[in-house]
Amino acid sequence: MSDFVAVIPARFASSRLPGKPLLDIAGEPMVVRVWRQALASQASRVVVATDDSRISDAAEAAGAEVVMTAADHPSGTDRLAEVAERLGLDDDAILVNVQGDEPLLPPALINQVAARLEEDPEASIATLGESISDVEMLFNPNVVKVVRDFAGRALYFSRAPIPWDREAFASRPELLEHDAWLRHIGLYAYRASFLAAYRHWSPAPLEQLEQLEQLRALQHGHRIQVALAGEPHPAGVDTQADLERVRALFADAAASRPEDTSSANTRPNQKER
DSSP: OOOOEEEEEEOSOOSSSTTGGGOEETTEEHHHHHHHHHHTSSOSEEEEEESOHHHHHHHHHHTOEEEEOOSOOSSHHHHHHHHHHHHTOOTTOEEEEOOTTOTTOOHHHHHHHHHHHHHOTTOSEEEEEEEOOOHHHHTOTTSOEEEEOTTSBEEEEESSOSSOOTTGGGSOOSSOOSSOOEEEEEEEEEEHHHHHHHTTOOOOHHHHHHTOTHHHHHHTTOOEEEEEOSSOOOOOOOSHHHHHHHHHHHHHHHHHOOSOOTTTTSOTTOOOO
């Protein structure tokens, strides 16, 4: 596929885990662990985007390229738009927004979402979804659901259990009978031209109701491709319990692989920037 840029927005502030990008995971800050995963993708360039000098220092110490951005961005998408502008990317350039709290993100999913956007020239965004088989997950408002058309493009995103099975959901079911329901995975690929336009739009009514910023794109008539994730998407780090779970996974991996692999995902031939 063509070149794409992976961008890791990283903010120091976090209501549940202050300083989250700098929290230690097996001897390295979380943002560096995420950067290493992104380096293992097919991205031609991996950039950490932050407004905090502490994050910038930690990322640069590991060898990452850093773009300092404004501190008042309301979302990671706005921060990504500034990065695209600062890097002087062409309108057709593809950027993948890699969340800075996903140190277990498979590089293959980064490649998949970028490729899916390249394959649909009429789409402005591509993202991923996976099947929901658990009733509790379907009815959980913190799990975002998505409905697609036959071409794989998003019809709607919601915190509600869409689509609504009129017969089966008359009373809350114990099992889901088929695979009509998809969970949205918050990994996005964007065209730079879309990001340039997005920065000037006010929040849309549906976005404000659902608190889902991708609905702003839909209300402005942009197409969003939703591919089925090619492999499982591990949960990110939102809470202290999540952090301890990820630390334990890295510790187990280190115990089963005694040799030093702290830089195993770094490309030895990556050019200095």
